[in-house]
Amino acid sequence: MGMASKSIKSLLVVTFSFFILLFSNHIHASEHPQPEQANTEGHAKGDFNVTETILEHIKDDHSWHLGGHLSLPLPVILYTEKGLEVFSSAHLVDEHHAPAVYAGNFNYKLVEGKIKILGEDGSINTLASAKLWDISITKNVAALFLTVFILLLVFLKVAVAYKNTGVKNAPKGLQSFMEPIILFVRDEIAKTNIGHKYERYMPFLLTIFFLILINNFLGLVPFFPGGANVSGNIAFTMTLAVCVFVVVNLSANKNYWQHIFWMPGMHWSMKLFLAPIELIGVFTKPISLMIRLFANITAGHILVLSLICLIFIFKTVVASAIAVPFAVFIGLIELLVAFLQAYIFTMLSAMYIGMAIEEHHHETAHH
């Protein structure tokens, strides 16, 4: 029963994710011819480019656009052959918000949002640029720090509340708001997928869950300090997926590795055949986590932005009569997706951990 509902759940997850992926591909497909159109027309008329606008909102940035001509400059931190260098991102743009050259240890310039080193002649020095380590506090990093701050504030407060109200009293306020979610992670995610050893992994799962959840929600807020697309950034999802990969493989027991490299209860030829497939599976699991979260959140953002862009494409206020209700509708779905993706990421992480530490009794099961 438990297994059946689990597999149905995961099937739903896969279907849903696949659907959303398809959806986002579809949008990309339909977006791509448009920009060329818009490009040719846009350049001729000197106005709106949908793809650029959307990508600008999706992508990371060295400054935080607040609205209109107002941007919050963020610190740029570069590590080059000549050492560490810190300066404000305000130096990288001129008064018309066009990329400007900043002369630090090298000549730096923003090219398609990335900092590149310029050579003597003003062209990009690819060799030097490849050795450039850009660890700037970008928009996403700043938003991530904000999330960290919020999480620390909220949960340290909740922890203090538990200390103050004691064990005998019912939770109050923020504490009573968070407790069901914590219990949900514990009972529905950790206990069901990991089993009796769940307690060890609770801090990891809770941290991942709330980090993704808060970032998903903040990403849906259209104005400062929200709007940064952190959980829809492949670097963010990759880092988390790598963390899951490390935790899963560090906690994996002998049985797990045996099932990967030398599947018990099989003919030796089958064992040889299965080993590479299982080994690939070790890596595809975190990669699927990475892509699923990235694609879902990015697709949602693209969808909402595309709908809003309709108004500018049609160049009429009337278009908002359709675009705005649709954007609101998709926004509501995105709220659901924000929670769902945090749940799915954590649930699958727990499931992978559960698989890695499961005690198999294959002697009876496989024969």
Place this chain on the structure above:
Amino acid sequence: MLLEINPLVLPDIGLVFWNTIAFLILLIVLGKFAWKPILKSISERETGIADAIASAEKVKAEMAGLVNENEAMMAKAREERSLMIKEAKEASDKMIAAAKDKAKSEYDRIVAEAQQAIVQQKNAALTDVKNQVGSLVIEVATKVLGRELSNKADQENYIQQLAEAVKLN
């Protein structure tokens, strides 16, 4: 480049770097100061509630046991009481009967003794009377014999006199 990679799927090293730091900070700080105490409090409360329910159930069962016990004791007491009453009645009946028997036997004994005494006394009296009669007869005979020898008339007179004196009571 042979393959144009969309910038969207190209991870920035900067974000990876800061994200790793942020995640580790969160994991360590929240793990130590938030998740651990929170989960501990929750599980403590849960075990507390479970214990409270279990002890309430236990007390309830104990109460039910006590009520049963009370009822059993009451029933036993009632039984004992009726038994005691019955026994007391039997004892009193027995005592009354015994007293009656004893009284009757005593009465019989006393009557018998009295009769015996009467008979004895009667016999004694008779014997006494017989003896006295004998001695009187002898006495009278002696006197009569003594008088006869002297005077006939007197003798008869005297016998008469003696005879009057003899009163058989």
